[in-house]
Amino acid sequence: MRTVLGIESSCDETAAALVTDGRVILAQRIASQDDAHRPYGGVVPEIAARAHAERLAPLIAATLADAGMTLDDVDAIAATAGPGLIGGVMVGLVTAKALAMAADKPLIAVNHLEGHALSPRLADASLAYPYLLLLVSGGHCQILLVEGVGSFRRLATTIDDALGEAFDKSAKVLGLGYPGGPALERLALQGDARKVPLPRPLKGSDEPHFSFAGLKSAVLRAKQSGDYADADIAASFQQAAIDCLVDRTGRALGKVGTVNALVVAGGVAANTAIRSALEALAARHGLPFIAPPMQLCTDNAAMIAWAGVERLEQGQNDPLDVAARPRWPLDPAADVVRGAGVKA
Ligand code: KG4
Ligand code: ZN
Numbered sequence: 001m002r003t004v005l006g007i008e009s010s011c012d013e014t015a016a017a018l019v020t021d022g023r024v025i026l027a028q029r030i031a032s033q034d035d036a037h038r039p040y041g042g043v044v045p046e047i048a049a050r051a052h053a054e055r056l057a058p059l060i061a062a063t064l065a066d067a068g069m070t071l072d073d074v075d076a077i078a079a080t081a082g083p084g085l086i087g088g089v090m091v092g093l094v095t096a097k098a099l100a101m102a103a104d105k106p107l108i109a110v111n112h113l114e115g116h117a118l119s120p121r122l123a124d125a126s127l128a129y130p131y132l133l134l135l136v137s138g139g140h141c142q143i144l145l146v147e148g149v150g151s152f153r154r155l156a157t158t159i160d161d162a163l164g165e166a167f168d169k170s171a172k173v174l175g176l177g178y179p180g181g182p183a184l185e186r187l188a189l190q191g192d193a194r195k196v197p198l199p200r201p202l203k204g205s206d207e208p209h210f211s212f213a214g215l216k217s218a219v220l221r222a223k224q225s226g227d228y229a230d231a232d233i234a235a236s237f238q239q240a241a242i243d244c245l246v247d248r249t250g251r252a253l254g255k256v257g258t259v260n261a262l263v264v265a266g267g268v269a270a271n272t273a274i275r276s277a278l279e280a281l282a283a284r285h286g287l288p289f290i291a292p293p294m295q296l297c298t299d300n301a302a303m304i305a306w307a308g309v310e311r312l313e314q315g316q317n318d319p320l321d322v323a324a325r326p327r328w329p330l331d332p333a334a335d336v337v338r339g340a341g342v343k344a
Contacts, residue, residue, distance in 0.1 A: 002075040004312060005099070006305025007060065009052040009092030010084025010112045011138065012036075012043045015301035016056070016063040018074065021309050023122055025302050027066035031055045034179060041178050042168070049087025056095050071103040076317065078308025081109035082325030083139070089324045097320050106317035108308040112299075113330050116265045117146055118310055119303035123292045131290075132259045134249050134278065137266035138164035141210045143252045144330060145259070149310045154331035155252050160213035163241060164268045170219040170237050174230045184234050185271050191235030196228050198240040203247045208255075209337055210248055215240055242277045249278065253285045261288040270297040 008015040017028035033051045037043050079096035100107040121127045133144045141163045143156040171180020198218045201211035262282035282289035
């Protein structure tokens with residue numbers, strides 16, 4: 001049995017986890033920084049980096065203690081090396097390098113997006129490559145063909161905002177505070193999705209991509225009009241987002257060839273209404289639908305440790321001078337799309 005220590009610090013969660021190649025999460029801890037960023041309505045990179053620096057070392061020590069292990073018992077140390085807020089990424093990666101050097105263990109520099117992309121395989125041993133992945137988080141909205149470790153074909157991306165960003169900004173417009181996605185989902189439960197006419201950008205379009213900026217702006221106009229209840233705006237926004245996701249993902253499923261499953265991952269995959277809609281879509285295509293448990297959807301270190309396990313199994317690790325990368329696409333060959341360039 002091999003065990004990997006995973007470290008995550010690319011956004012506003014400081015996290016450590018110990019995961020085995022037998023898919024057992026021996027221990028994991030997550031320190032959320034929500035309280036530190038809430039007054040600003042979003043993540044402040046400098047505050048995040050400082051908080052990671054303060055919290056990470058004791059968090060790793062506590063995670064090892066939870067599992068009754070020491071560094072000598074782990075087989076490799078995996079840390080997010082990008083993409084993300086570079087100050088936080090560097091805290092995690094430098095810590096991992098120091099531990100790897102001190103304990104003489106291999107270092108594995110993990111792409112945060114690969115962590116999300118492979119997390120469904122940690123939760124479900126039956127999920128085999130290739131699969132079609134809808135990756136929806138605060139910074140990304142992509143459809144990927146996942147062919148193996150480090151082997152991704154990006155079939156679609158957003159030309160403007162990520163879906164999590166649209167959730168968070170719409171939540172802010174509705175006065176729901178930060179982080180907004182889960183709060184908006186709760187409010188939507190009390191609303192009527194037919195009440196507010198909102199656009200479905202690119203729905204039915206020939207091109208593969210997503211767009212959410214127009215939807216986000218329409219939410220702002222609906223709120224400013226004073227004509228609608230907040231819960232109805234929330235429900236209508238969520239339904240419009242779902243219609244876009246189902247349309248775009250359905251298009252990709254129709255074009256991609258043979259895959260073993262439709263999979264969703266990333267923070268927005270914690271949304272129950274989105275999961276149900278995608279499950280129905282997969283069923284219409286005769287495919288299994290796989291979504292990781294909620295706590296593996298939002299940022300965590302178990303997914304980073306698991307990506308480390310998969311890389312270790314391929315005999316891969318990284319030199320101690322490996323660089324942190326603020327941008328790191330999963331599919332470097334993918335085209336830069338119109339309107340892109342704002343997000344990694
Ligand atoms: O993957 P993640 O934790 O961090 C990034 O790598 O971006 O995703 C965070 C995003 C945030 O935008 C958050 O609002 C959204 O995921 N999110 C949700 C829900 N839970 C988290 N969006 C909609 N519904 C939810 N239940
Ligand atoms: Zn993430």
